[in-house]
Amino acid sequence: MSATPILPGPVAGGGRLATLGVMGGGQLGRMFVHAAQALGYQTAVLDPDATSPAGRVSDYHVATAYDDEQGLAQLMQRCEAITTEFENVPAGALATLAAQRPVAPGPQAVAVAQDRIAEKAHFAACARAGGVGPAPHAAIVSPADLAAVPDALLPGILKTARLGYDGKGQVRVADRAALAAAWEQLGRVPCVLEQRLALRDELSVIVARGADGAQVHFPVQRNLHRDGILAVTEVVPGGVSPVLAEQAIAATGAIAAQLRYVGVLCVEFFVVDDGSAEGTLVVNEMAPRPHNSGHYTIDACDVSQFELQVRTLAGLPLPTPRQHSPAIMLNLLGDLWWRDGQPVTPDWAGVLALPGTHLHLYGKHDARPGRKMGHLTITAATAEAAQQTARAAAERLGIAPWR
Template structure:
């Protein structure tokens, strides 16, 4: 991928350059908004005619991701293409890349699609960063169950492909439970990870250009509930400086090892190793903007979605500057239901609080566990951001956190 795609009308009075995105969810929607704000047009390919991104894009190609006519239409209209989620078939990205710049590339997305390849890549990048994955074993056949070392139990069994937001996972404590769990998951290839004593969860978001230039958002601390991100906090003094620096260096090493172009998020566990700060273990990566980086829209001078646009278009990458402390709350479809009856969340009460920014994704059906929006609280310092965020959570009926 090379060259620069400039925003605004083309020479001779033609249409503005168009950037394409595979996927019509909230990440695609926020990419579209960022692209349009910078003077580009945006095209979305997604099979859902009511997809959140498709409804705000300049062009919506409503076909399956592997539909040849749909892909041809997207390619003909766009100067470059990205993706909003990692489960777009990698071969589709490779096919598009034969004709248009595509970022991230098919090879990087293929690694993120398979936990086996992902773990191997983390282990390779650990040679330079010193931060590797949790102890694990690959299970592809019945015979592999007997070869699992006792040291990996208790553990978490995860499908090698398509697991997301806690799906495709089973906790196991004994070898007989492992066999049952593997059967329940359909005897598909899996990775068994040793269960670790966790202190914290972090994520790092970087953007890398085709020239190797790399910038990063501040390191984020995350809280998950039932496998889904619930809270992200970003402010000075939140994390030990040593851990933040190590997490950033490890993410940069992972991106460089992949030859990555675009926005990449890497998630880490902080495990209890007896030291004051704990130790880092790399968990997984997402080859796209990430839920934990949504706060950047309101708390930074360059958001993760503007970085995605810049990296795709070959424009200069500038280091984002956080101008506010921030706490982000994920808003799931559960908020729209109480005792089995539909309700309207108390938006007026929440928006009466200082520094509150509400983002709803335009999804027409609120279902439990479905990401419907997020709420970012910005303030001059972390104490105030957390204080107001806890008030907002109480008004919405969300559980508090430490």
């Protein structure tokens, strides 16, 4: 990263605005673009989809494959610095960009997040230095690895080492026969087998780290997943044990620091039910980008995760975020546009009549089951009021209740 900040507004000498680029045109890229433009930057998006959500709102859209040499050259010509909105951008493409422009996060950090085996090794190394470790696990790359799996890891969850997200590339296995069958089903690609644990809760922490090592974080988020996809995030006073919150924040900071990470990083944790009052924290996975569980920061904090992404990329100061309102975020999936096999329009008027509701739709034209179409954040003066409004909104949208 450059030691000289990339300041917003007109570049010295005039004629154009400072421009920030993003690899990926999905909703995270779209919200990055909005945050960058609000600060006074122009933006450029590289995404092969001509109708991508971020590409349609950006100043420039380079509609090529992520590893297309001409597309990467166009992006570099346009931009002072470049980030990514999802972890599966080819690390080689980021390396190509990093040879000519500041790139945050860097290709080495993204490469670790792209591979569960490398990711688990990094978590384990951080745990040896006093942090929070991953769940018991084993890497399976060969038939010999499969045969050597310890009995204690079964029953477990077999996960592909690469390209798994939102519950994809995962198979629950009860015994060795099921494990062998699952590895065949996944094409004998490198995998990680994790011991299945009794979970009490799921948490996440979002941290922003600058090139100078300065680091800030948001409050710990409490998450509910359904079918492997985030459904509800709650960030309210008393929602997470102070002991676990302190451990999760410290572990996230260590994971970022030992990677020499620059950018916004989300680390997800499990709270294992071990019979104790607090439970035990284990680290699950990390995302080298803003995260679905941090979308509430747009409406409930004085600086959002996306503004911090802009600031880390541009080398601007990192203020400590302040949450001004208890918040609950509901993920809005394409299922809401269908009922009994027939297309419907969700009751947005009814939802927006509720106090403290903030609707964010991502501009996607086709509502498909399981597709992230938007999110709804509910803010209120108290946790109880936010819960009450969130449950009323969920009922009007047909979202299943939660505890």
